[in-house]
Amino acid sequence: MTLRTYKVDPKLDLVLDRVIDVPKELVWKAWTNPEYLKKWFSPKPWQTTDCRIDLRAGGEFYTEMQSPEGQKFPGSGCILEVIPNERLVWTSALLPDYRPQGPAPENAKECSAMAFTCVLTLVTKGKGTHYTAHVMHGNVEQTKAHEKMGFHEGWGTCLDQLVAYVKTWK
């Protein structure tokens, strides 16, 4: 089966594109099992303190992050596409069962107000994986804000954590 190509819009999208030395089946497990995801999903010293994943189109993708000071940031999103070991698409713009998110409260932190869709694509590359996280936004302001928040460092650090974690399985 050929994976559908999602076109990258350089003005609206941020992309983490890297080849990693672990097989895609392990990456998939780390991304789709809540207990595993909690181990790597937030850049330390942040933690992921709770997670729920209902792995189907329309299912919940819920994470709760905790800052080093102990403040919690829960976020519920919606899964859109599931192709085991190859593709996971989810969005923070919808709640489970495709309900639109309510507008962010006035006092929300920047990161809570961020609406994005993540297209994760995993392709076998030798003994490793070509890993692409394509993150789409709705306008240039949100894209720039996400980049400024440290998208590349943040998602990159988390991917390092994922790789290190799944290597402990061997």
Added chain:
Amino acid sequence: MTLRTYKVDPKLDLVLDRVIDVPKELVWKAWTNPEYLKKWFSPKPWQTTDCRIDLRAGGEFYTEMQSPEGQKFPGSGCILEVIPNERLVWTSALLPDYRPQGPAPENAKECSAMAFTCVLTLVTKGKGTHYTAHVMHGNVEQTKAHEKMGFHEGWGTCLDQLVAYVKTWK
């Protein structure tokens, strides 16, 4: 196959639930073919002047409505679930390929700023169809605004138009 049940939240959802005397296969055709949809989708004297439907999860659901004064209101949404003759789910909260909508411009009309997800369900009832349009919102304010804009009259009138139109096919 059993259709998944989407739970109605009475505070956040608006529902048009009616039995109509045309078969679901014709209703489906009227909803999913742009040329047919244009005939009934806007309550007269409003018109639907353009429409594009890419009938797949992630595909475009685009309509352009025109007021009696000639003002045009284009709107692009995203299709989420397609079960031929039985269920169509689409949302105005996402653009095609699941990209989040940008925030509505400050000067947008109320209806353009409305984020909702429509779960259309068609079940055979005798020689007709049990027709349910379940429209989900993200917060109470938007639900009330949609109701006040005339949800029940508007969607009801359009359904009357749909039924009258498909009867001309016989």
